[in-house]
Amino acid sequence: MTISVLTRRADFLAANRGLRNARPGFVLLTRPNDGQGVRFGITVTKKIGNAVVRNRMKRRFRELLRGALPEHGLPDHDHVLIGREGGRDRDFAQMGKELSIVLKQAAEGKGDPARRPRRGSKPRPR
Structure with missing residues (x-):
């Protein structure tokens, strides 16, 4: 199985419309x-910290x-x-x-509930 890297902004924006699974250290979009x-x-x-x-x-x-995508990644x-x-500072x-x-949750089609809209922001046209 070949695994490639996303580089185009449009691909990242498209993934944002997919399934969302959040954890304390990260959010996974599929x-x-x-x-x-x-x-x-x-x-x-940049909210996370400096460049280092x-x-x-x-x-x-x-x-x-x-380590995880060859076995558990969604084709x-x-x-x-x-x-x-x-x-x-989370343990690796x-x-x-x-x-x-x-x-595994994403493979089953289970995601977190949709986020609530931000206060004071207008919905973006798509």
Whole structure:
């Protein structure tokens, strides 16, 4: 199974409309990609910390995905990991267990309930 990396912004935005599974250290987004194989992307915002902290988190996420996607990844789906504040100091083994749990949930089609709209924001046109 070949695993490729998402690089285009449009692919990340499309994944945001897919299934969402949140954990204290990360959020996993999954969405079918019309037969393009297993692909993954990683996003860590500046809210998490400085460049050193963000890059460390991205390296950890990359390693987690490389270990989990060959076995548990959904075929022909995009997988996007979004870093959360709790992931900075979270135990690597614990995050690995949580990732395998959310991948199994995503395979069953189970996701978290939809997020509530932000206060004071207008819905974006699509």
